[in-house]
Structures are given as C-alpha cells and as structure tokens.
Amino acid sequence: xxxxxxxxxxxxxxxxxxxxxxxxxxxxxxxxxxxxxxxxxxxxxxxxxxxxxxxxxxxxxxxxxxxxxxxxxxxxxxxxxxxxxxxxxxxxxxxxxxxxxxxxxxxxxxxxxxxxxxxxxxxxxxxxxxxxxxxxxxxxxxxxxxxxxxxxxxxxxxxxxxxxxxxxxxxxxxxxxxxxxxxxxxxxxxxxxxxxxxxxxxxxxxxxxxxxxxxxxxxxxxxxxxxxxxxxxxxxxxxxxxxxxxxxxxxxxxxxxxxxxxxxxxxxxxxxxxxxxxxxxxxxxxxxxxxxxxxxxxxxxxxxxxxxxxxxxxxxxxxxxxxxxxxxxxxxxxxxxxxxxxxxxxxxxxxxxxxxxxxxxxxxxxxxxxxxxxxxxxxxxxxxxxxxxxxxxxxxxxxxxxxxxxxxxxxxxxxxxxxxxxxxxxxxxxxxxxxxxxxxxxxxxxxxxxxxxxxxxxxxxxxxxxxxxxxxxxxxxxxxxxxxxxxxxxxxxxxxxxxxxxxxxxxxxxxxxxxxxxxxxxxxxxxxxxxxxxxxxxxxx
Ligand code: GLN
Numbered sequence: 393x394x395x396x397x398x399x400x401x402x403x404x405x406x407x408x409x410x411x412x413x414x415x416x417x418x419x420x421x422x423x424x425x426x427x428x429x430x431x432x433x434x435x436x437x438x439x440x441x442x443x444x445x446x447x448x449x450x451x452x453x454x455x456x457x458x459x460x461x462x463x464x465x466x467x468x469x470x471x472x473x474x475x476x477x478x479x480x481x482x483x484x485x486x487x488x489x490x491x492x493x494x495x496x497x498x499x500x501x502x503x504x505x506x507x508x509x510x511x512x513x514x515x516x517x518x519x520x521x522x523x524x525x526x527x528x529x530x531x532x533x534x535x536x537x538x539x540x541x542x543x544x545x546x547x548x549x550x551x552x553x554x555x556x557x558x559x560x561x562x563x564x565x566x567x568x569x570x571x572x573x574x575x576x577x578x579x580x581x582x583x584x585x586x587x588x589x590x591x592x593x594x595x596x597x598x599x600x601x602x603x604x605x606x607x608x609x610x611x612x613x614x615x616x617x618x619x620x621x622x623x624x625x626x627x628x629x630x631x632x633x634x635x636x637x638x639x640x641x642x643x644x645x646x647x648x649x650x651x652x653x654x655x656x657x658x659x660x661x662x663x664x665x666x667x668x669x670x671x672x673x674x675x676x677x678x679x680x681x682x683x684x685x686x687x688x689x690x691x692x693x694x695x696x697x698x699x700x701x702x703x704x705x706x707x708x709x710x711x712x713x714x715x716x717x718x719x720x721x722x723x724x725x726x727x728x729x730x731x732x733x734x735x736x737x738x739x740x741x742x743x744x745x746x747x748x749x750x751x752x753x754x755x756x757x758x759x760x761x762x763x764x765x766x767x768x769x770x771x772x773x774x775x776x777x778x779x780x781x782x783x784x785x786x787x788x789x790x791x792x793x794x795x796x797x798x799x800x801x802x803x804x805x806x807x808x809x810x811x812x813x814x815x816x817x818x819x820x821x822x823x824x825x826x827x828x829x830x831x832x833x834x835x836x837x838x839x840x841x842x843x844x845x846x847x848x849x850x851x852x853x854x855x856x857x858x859x860x861x862x863x864x865x866x867x868x869x870x871x872x873x874x875x876x877x878x879x880x881x882x883x884x885x886x887x888x889x890x891x892x893x894x895x896x897x898x899x900x901x902x903x904x905x906x907x908x909x910x911x912x913x914x915x916x917x918x919x920x921x922x923x924x925x926x927x928x929x930x931x932x933x
Contacts, residue, residue, distance in 0.1 A: 394522045395561050395657045398550045399533040400596070402568030402587025407604040408640075409567050410463035412631055413533040414470035415641035416565065419650030420529050421471060422641075422664035428525040429467040430479050430518060430532045431460070434542035438484035439477070442821050449696030453851045453903050454479075457827025463533060465700050465903070470641070472906050478521055483542060486513050506545050514549035515556075528659070538566075539590045551595045560658045566591060566598035566621075567631070570605040570613060579605060579613040585620040598623065599656060600649070603630045626652060636676045638907060642666065672710055672908045679715035683740040683921045688759040690752040692720035698745050701773065701914075704905035705743070708918035711910055716918065718743075723755030733762045741769040741921035744776030746853070746900065750799050757783045764894060769924060771917040772896030774854055778808045780886060780896045781858055781866070788869045791862070798856050807866075809859040811882075824855050829877065831884045831899065837874035838887045838895060841933040842912040848875075850884075850899035857898065858883035892930045893920030 397416060401409045410431075417427040437443060440451045441459030452465040458477020468475055490513055494504050522530045532550065536543045554562045568584040584603060591598060601621050603609050609617070609630045618625045629649045631640060644650070645664060654661050685705060691697035702718050709716040719739070726733050736742055742763035744756050756776070760783045763770040772780045778796055785794035785807040793800070796808030817823045828849045833839050835846065858873070860881060867873070875885030875897065888894035897913055905911035910918075916933060923931050 393561055394527065395529045395563070395659065396518070396522070396553060396557055397529060397531045397563045397565060397653070397657075398553075399531065399565045399567060400547070400591060400598075401534070401537050402566060402590070403537065403583040404569055405535075405537050407567055407569045408631060408637075409533055409535075410466045411470075411637050411640050412565070412567050412602055412604075412644075413463070413531050414466045415631075415644050416649075416653065417467065417471045417529075417531055418641035418666075418669065419645050419653070419664060420659075422645070422666045422669070423650060423654060423659070423662045425528040425659060426526070427471060427529045427531060428473065428475070428479065428521060428527045429464075429471065430481060430521055430530065431463045431467075431535060432514075432532060432546050433461050433480065433482045433535045434540060434546055435535075436483050436487075436542075438482060438488060438821060439480065441824075445691045445697035446694055449694065450699050450701075451853070452700065453826060453853050453900060455828040455849075455851065457822075459822060459826065459853065461535070462696065462699055463535075465703075467531075468903075469703060469906055470638075472909075476521075476524075478517070478524070481514065481517050483545075486510060486517070486545075489513055507548060510545045511549040511552060514546055515553060518549075518553070529657070538587055538594070544594070547591075547594045547596060554596075560656075563600065563653065563657055564591075564596055564598045565600045565602060567602045567604060570603040570609060570617075572606050579607075579609055581613050581616045581620070584617060588621050600627045600629065600652070602644075602649075603628065605630055606633050608632045636673065638669070638673050638676060642670065642673065668908060675710040675713060676706065679709070679713050681712070681714040681922055681925075682717060683709070683714055683918065683925055684717045684719065684738065685741045685743050685921065686721050686736055686739040686759070687718050687743045687745060688721050688723050688726075688756055689745050690723060690747050690749075690756075692722045695720060700900075700902040700905070701743070701745050704902035704911050704914040705918060707905045707907055707910035708915040710907070711915060712919055712922050714918060714922050721759075723752035723759065726755035726758045727752070730758060733758055736762050736768065737766065739768065740925045741771065741917060743917070744770075744772045744779060744896075746773055747775035748798075753779060753796075753799050757786075761787055764888070764891060767892045769893040769917060769920040770891075770895070771893075771913060773900055773902070774898060777886060777896035777898050778856060778858070780894075781807050781871075781883075784866060784869070784871050784888070785862060788871075789862075789865050791865070796856055805862070807859050807862045808856050810855060811857050814855045825852050827851055829899070831875045832878055832880075833885070834872075834874045834876075837872060838889070838916070838933070839874035839885045842916045844912075850897070850901060851903040852899050854898060892924055893917065
C-alpha cells in the first residue's frame with residue numbers, strides 16, 4: 393500500500409514548503425523507504441516554460457523534457473532521484489485533459505463539474521505517479537497558500553483521498569509562518585492559527601504542523617499551535633532559519649519528525665542513517681577556502697532565477713572545501729559603462745548563465761571577452777555558451793557584427809542560428825529542444841577529463857545552436873568543440889585550450905548536479921577558480 397503525504401502552506405508563499413517537502417522525503421529515505429514527490433501548481437499555465445523567471449524563479453527541466461517548477465529541482469537534489477514532467481501538476485494540465493475528454497464525448501450526457509470531474513482528474517494524476525514510480529511514499533506539495541481561489545479544487549481532491557486511501561495511509565502536513573515581532577521579540581502564532589482554520593473550512597484537519605520561524609519556537613508558541621491546531625505537541629515541529637538549507641532534514645529529524653511520520657503512517661521504525669548527508673552538510677559549513685564568482689545575467693535581481701546554477705556551484709564548492717560567494721551582476725551595467733568591467737578583476741571566476749532575448753547580451757559578451765583576455769576562469773551555460781561563440785567570432789575570427797539571429801536577425805555572420813526543426817514552430821509552449829539528449833565527447837579534451845566518459849546525457853532547453861558553416865573558421869583559431877550530438881552536427885561543448893579555464897556547454901549541467909556528486913562542468917570551474925586563486929597551474933583533473 394502506497395502512503396500519501398500532503399504538504400500545504402499557510403500565511404504566505406515562499407515559506408520553504410519545497411525544502412520541507414524534500415526534507416520529509418530525506419528523512420524517509422534515511423529510514424530505507426522509497427519516495428517520490430509531486431508539485432501541484434494551481435496556476436492556469438500548462439507548465440512553467442512560458443513564464444518569466446521573475447514571476448516564479450527558474451524553469452526546471454526534467455530528463456523527459458518537462459519545463460517545471462523549481463521545487464522539482466529541490467526534490468531531485470535532496471532525494472537524488474530523477475523525476476518526470478508528470479510530477480508537476482497544474483490547473484492548465486488538468487483542464488486541458490478534461491476539456492479534451494469532454495470534446496471527445498467521454499462524459500456524454502453529463503454535466504462536467506469541478507466535483508467530481510476535476511477532482512477525479514487530479515486524484516488520478518497523483519495516483520498515476522504513485523503507480524509508475526514504484527515507491528513506498530508519495531509526497532504531494534500543494535503550491536500557493538490555503539485560501540487561494542486557484543488552490544481549492546486541489547485541496548478538495550486531497551481531502552477526498554483521506555476517505556479513499558484510509559487514515560493510516562494519508563498524512564496532512566501544514567507549513568506556516570510564525571513571525572517574530574521586532575519590538576517585543578514575541579513569536580506570533582495568530583496568522584498560523586487562521587491558516588489552520590482556513591484549511592479546516594475546506595475539510596482538512598492537519599496531522600502535523602511545521603512552524604517556519606526565524607528561531608526555534610518557544611514553549612508558549614508551541615502550546616498555542618498545539619491547542620488551536622488541535623494536534624498533540626509531538627506533532628508540532630519548527631523549521632527555523634539555518635546557515636544552509638541542506639541542514640533542514642537534520643534539524644527536523646532531531647525534533648523526531650521522521651519517527652513521528654513513520655509511527656503515524658504505520659511504517660516500520662528503523663533508525664535513520666543520514667551519515668552521508670551529514671558529511672556533505674559538514675563540508676558546506678566548514679570550508680577551508682573561499683572564492684568569489686561573478687554571475688553576469690539578466691535576471692540578477694532575483695536569486696531564484698538561477699537557483700540550480702548556484703546550487704551546482706555550491707556542490708562543487710563542497711567537494712573542494714570552498715565557500716562560494718556569488719555576486720549577481722546585471723549585464724546591462726557593463727553596456728552603460730565599460731569601465732565597470734574592471735570590477736571583474738576582483739572575482740575568481742566569471743559565470744554567464746542561460747538567457748533569452750536581447751536585453752543585456754552585449755554586456756554579457758563584454759564580460760566574456762574580459763574573462764578571456766584576463767585569463768579569468770569562465771563557465772558559460774546555454775545562452776552563455778552561445779555568447780562565448782559570438783565573442784570568439786567577433787574578436788578572434790574578426791567576423792564583424794557576428795551575432796545570434798535571436799538577437800540580430802540581420803547579422804552578416806549568424807554564428808548562432810535557429811535550429812532547422814524550429815523554423816516552422818508557431819506555439820511557444822513546450823516546443824524548444826528539451827530534456828536529456830546524448831552528447832559525444834572528444835577523447836583527450838578537457839571535457840573528456842572532466843566527465844571521464846565518451847558519452848553523456850544532459851538536459852537541454854534551447855531553440856538556437858552553433859551554425860556549422862562557421863565551424864572551420866573558429867576551429868582554425870583554436871576553439872575546440874569537445875562535445876557534439878551523436879551525428880556531429882550539433883555543438884554541445886566548447887573549450888579554449890589557450891586559456892586557464894574557458895569552458896561552456898549548450899546543455900545545462902546544473903540540473904543533474906547533486907549534493908556530494910557535483911556536476912563535472914561546475915566542479916571543474918570551481919576547482920579552476922580555486923587553483924588560480926591559490927596561484928597553482930591550471931588543474932589537470
Ligand atoms: N535563448 C537561447 C536559445 O533559445 C538560449 C536558451 C537558454 O539559455 N536556455 O537557444
């Protein structure tokens with residue numbers, strides 16, 4: 393019998409439900425149970441792919457090409473599992489499926505309603521994931537805050553699941569903010585109480601409450617949460633602010649949350665083994681070195697826009713016992729005043745992330761040129777890879793005004809161009825080249841040393857690519873394309889051997905990076921930044 397854990401949120405969004413959901417999974421895994429996690433996003437978009445990162449943070453990409461909410465990234469990183477696009481359920485998907493069925497005549501003669509048709513569709517999607525993933529426990533996190541109009545059908549569906557799956561097989565975990573008043577230092581539980589009431593109004597009585605608070609909640613706050621929440625004190629936990637989010641499963645397990653969940657779900661009680669996780673956390677908390685990385689991007693105002701990338705850098709850092717300090721720099725700053733480029737000299741590495749559209753591209757190209765000319769370690773991902781090609785074409789190959797046709801459709805040298813299969817695409821949703829594709833690595837290259845393999849699978853999300861008409865010109869000037877698609881026509885990795893560390897990929901290594909097992913390109917970059925700072929020759933790997 394599969395067990396279902398549902399996580400809801402109260403008071404406000406962004407209280408860390410995703411991390412708490414992942415942490416519950418970690419505590420269960422540490423006791424030998426197999427888990428998977430689903431994110432429900434009540435918005436009407438079919439997937440996250442059409443949203444600007446400023447709206448919801450980065451778009452996460454799964455192996456099967458789903459463009460999903462970034463919480464799937466936390467599940468994958470914490471639980472070291474690979475999820476499918478089906479692990480992200482949205483209102484858009486649910487209605488699209490129901491309307492399609494209605495048009496086909498599947499509901500012939502009936503009036504199609506939120507209950508039971510929409511709720512049935514939601515439940516069947518959750519159960520489908522449960523069935524396909526062959527696990528002991530399915531965690532389902534409901535996005536947004538209880539009381540949101542969009543969330544109602546989802547909460548109704550999970551309410552019904554208690555009845556259908558049974559008390560011992562379902563668990564409701566409610567996460568809510570407990571603010572501390574500046575003036576008196578008092579912990580205020582009233583907003584949390586209201587959010588529990590809101591949940592009850594829908595018919596869900598939480599089994600566990602997690603108070604999200606800056607500090608460990610005091611006994612008075614605990615007493616009130618238990619009393620007004622109608623749950624035993626042993627079922628109230630606190631996710632207080634810690635140095636690194638990777639500590640969250642450890643602090644919750646210390647409060648015996650893992651044991652409580654197992655008891656409540658009648659799962660056999662085995663002592664947890666978190667040794668490996670603790671070792672990773674220790675490495676993050678006790679670095680011996682420190683490096684500063686300049687992330688030159690377009691969505692620099694919101695760190696969540698680059699969360700998988702910054703985590704991948706941290707995974708690399710942990711392996712080198714190095715604290716990573718990332719400064720988010722708006723690329724446009726360099727366009728406005730090129731003197732600001734010298735600022736990059738204060739950094740150990742320059743990182744140019746993914747991106748779309750024109751804004752900030754010239755600034756990114758300037759930053760890449762600066763890193764190349766000053767021998768500062770450089771890593772480019774996706775758009776960063778494409779702009780490294782543009783920079784090389786312009787400044788080394790003398791191809792004046794070379795560009796990507798995404799930025800300048802009239803460029804005389806379209807060194808980056810739309811992929812042929814993209815030319816006739818009209819719909820914007822889920823039409824990029826997405827998900828895991830095979831990459832062949834050239835023996836003897838830096839890429840080969842880093843990946844220690846000749847074939848890898850990496851996740852993609854792009855419409856444009858290197859124009860092979862310019863390959864010879866660029867290769868004759870020393871640029872090496874060390875990774876390609878199996879047919880050799882699609883460039884996937886570039887490196888510039890005349891440089892301390894100059895590496896970029898069309899794919900996104902960050903999506904496969906895990907605590908304790910950093911992605912090779914991120915690890916290589918971090919190690920190069922550190923070695924150069926320590927005055928060592930370029931790392932050999
Ligand atoms: N805009 C570029 C493309 O579509 C790069 C995409 C990205 O950085 N993810 O190819």
